[in-house]
Amino acid sequence: MLLLKDGEVIDNPWVTIEDHLPTSLPEYPILSYSLLSTLDDNDKINQPLGVLFPCDLDIELLNPFLKKLSLIALIFPTFKDGRAFSQARQIREHLKFTGELRATGQVLPDQYQFLTRVGFTTIMIPEITNIENWKENHHHFTIGFQNSILKEARHGLVRKL
C-alpha cells in the first residue's frame, strides 16, 4: 500500500496492530479500536498513538482517548459505503480533532476531493494504481458549493469570481 498526502506519495511510519497488543509498542502504532478500548490506562502512554476506527460505531466513543491520539484512520469497506465521510466531519467538527485523519479501505481517485473536503488528510491506496489520476483529482475542481473544512476561497453558496 502507498500513503498519499496532498496528491503525493509519502513515507508511512505507522504500523497497524489489529489482533493483539505486543509487549512493547512500535514507534508509531495504529491500534484497532477494540484494542485501544482495552488499554487499562491510556494516560500512561507517552508516544504517538493512532486508532483504526470502524465505520459502524459512534465517533463519540473516541472522546476518552482524544488527547492521546495523533492519528485516526477510518474505513471504507467499499468505495460506495460513505459512512466514513460523515464520521470524518463529526471528528473534525464535533470532536475538534486536528491530527492526521486517514482514509483506509477502498477509495477511488474520483473521491479525492470529497475526502479532503470532509477532513481527511491522508489516504492509503493500492500500489498498483495510476498515481497521476490521484494527482489530477486532488485539485480537479476549483469550485465547490459548500463551505468545507478546508475553507477554500471559491467555495460556498456565495462564490467569488
Next chain:
Amino acid sequence: MNHFSHISDSNTSKAIGRYNYNDVDFEFLTERINQFRSQIKRRLNGELTEDEFKPFRLMNGVYLQLNSYMLRVAIPYGTLSSKMLRGLAYIARYYDRGYGHFTTRQNIQFHWTKLEEVPDILTYLASVELHTIQTSGNCIRNITSDEFAGVAQDEILDPRIYAEIMRQWSTLHPEFSFLPRKFKIAISGSSNDRIAVCFYDIGILTCLNKQNKPVFEIWVGGGLGRIPIKGKIIRNDLPPEHLLAYLEAIIRVYNLHGSRNNLYKSRIKILIENLGIDNYREQVEKEFQAMDLDQYRLSNDIMTSIQENFGQPNLVDVPNASETLKKHRQENQAFNQWVNHNSYPHFHKDYIATIISLKNIGETPGDMTADQMDALADLAEEYSLGEIRVTHLQNLVLGHVRKDQLYVLWQALQKHHLAVPNQGLITDIVCCPGLDYCALANARSISIAKKIMSLFQDIHLQEKIGPLNIGVDGCINSCAHHHIMNIGVLGVNKKGEEFYQIKLGGFSYKNNATIGSILGAALTMEEVIEAIRKLINFYLEQRQKNEYFIDTFNRLGINPFKEIVYASA
C-alpha cells in the same frame, strides 16, 4: 476563459423564475464534464471496472437501458426558460430520435443516446444552463418544487430560491455523495400540498408560525417503491435560515445508520420505520445542536446573492383582461372547456396560469417532440415571459399568461397538439417508460396507458367521470406513483408473461394521503382494460351528487369494486 461566457452576457435580461448562471457556475460545469470525459476514457481503457464506473456514470445521469444509454437531464425545481427548452429540442433532434420524455421528478429523459456522445451532449446542455448531475445514483437527486411557485395565491415564500440553494448545496456534496440509497427532496412555499409532500425522503411545506413568520414543516421518510410508506413530520417550525443545517443533520443520521447491505431496506423510510420517528428526531436534534449553526446559516447576504440571480416577472395591469377572457370563453365552447380544465389562478388579477397537457390520445404520456419543444419555447416567449414549468404529473405549465391573450395562445397551442383539455381527468395518465425502454421493468406500461386513454377519449365522457388520476407502472419502483393514484396499475412478471395488478383508492396529497389497496389477482393487459371500464361504469352508477371517483370509493369501500371486476371470472 470558459466556453460559455457568451451566454452570461450581462446585457441580456435574466430568465425569470430560476437562478441564472454566472461565469463561476459555467466554469464548474466545464470541470465536471471534463472529469466525466476522463472517467469514460478510463472505463474504456480498463482503468475503471464497470462496477467502479457505474456510480460515476449514474451521478451524471447516464443509465444503461434495454435499447441503449438513457440520459436524464435535471430541470431544477421544474423551471425552464425558452432557451433551455430549445436546448432540449436540439438534443432530442440531433442526439436522440426527435423526442424527450418528461418524468415525475421534473427531469427529462432521452432514451436513445450513445455513451461516447454524452460529454458533447453535456457540453451543449451546459451552454443553456442545464446539467445531468445527480439525476441518478445514491446521492441527493434533483430538487423538485411546486409547479405553481411564484403564481399561487396561497404562497408564503418563493420555494424556488430555497430549492436553488438546496440544488447548489447538494451538488457534489462531499459527505453525501455515497449514501445508502437515492435521496429525494421536494419543497413548496405554501402550506397546501401540491408536491405529494408525504412521499419524499424529505418533503417541505411552508407555514406561518404564531408570530406570522414563515417556518418550514419538514416531512421525512416517505416513499413509494416496493415498500410504500407515508412520511412523518420531523419538525413543523424550522426557521428557514436553518434549512441547510437541519437537512445535514437529517441526512447525516441516515448516512451513518441506513442499511448498506440490503438494497430494499436502504432508503431512509425503512430506517425511520425501524427506529420510530421520535427516536430519529432525537438523533437529528442532537446532531443539529452539536453543529456550528453559523456556518450553515442562510444569512441575508446569501439569500440576496441567490435571489439577485433570479429574473423577476414584470407583471402589468391590463385594463379589462378578465372581461376579455370571459367574452372569449362565452364565444368559444372548446376554448372554454380547455380553460375549465387546464388553467390555474394567478395571484395577479390580470394573469392566469395554464397547464399544457402532454397526454395526447394515441401518444406516450409525458413525451414531447423536438418540434413541439421549439414551438412551445416560442409561445412561452411571446405569452408567458419566456418561462415554462414542468409538473410532477408529466405536464407543462405556462405560469404568467395575460388573461386577454389566453385565447390567442390557445389557438397557437392547438396547431402543435398542445391544447388537450384533459388536465386532471381520466386520460391525464401518469406513466413510466416501462418495458419498452427500462431495464428494471416487468411489463409494458405505455401500451396500457394508451389503451385506457383511447377507451375514454370522448371529452364529454371524461367530464362526466370527473377528476380522477391513474398511474401506470411497469415495475414496483413506482416512478408513475401507482400506489398513490386513485387507480394504480402495476406491471408484474408471472412466469415470463406480462400481468397487471390494480390498486384503488390512492391519494397523493397531505390531507388525505393514502396508499391504495390491491383490488385482487393480477390480470392480463386485455383484462385490465376491461376491468377499468367496469370500475368506471360502476362508479358512474353508484356515485352520489358531487362525488368524484375517490369519494365514491371511500364511501363504498373496496369490496363492491372487487366484485364488479372479479365476480364473473
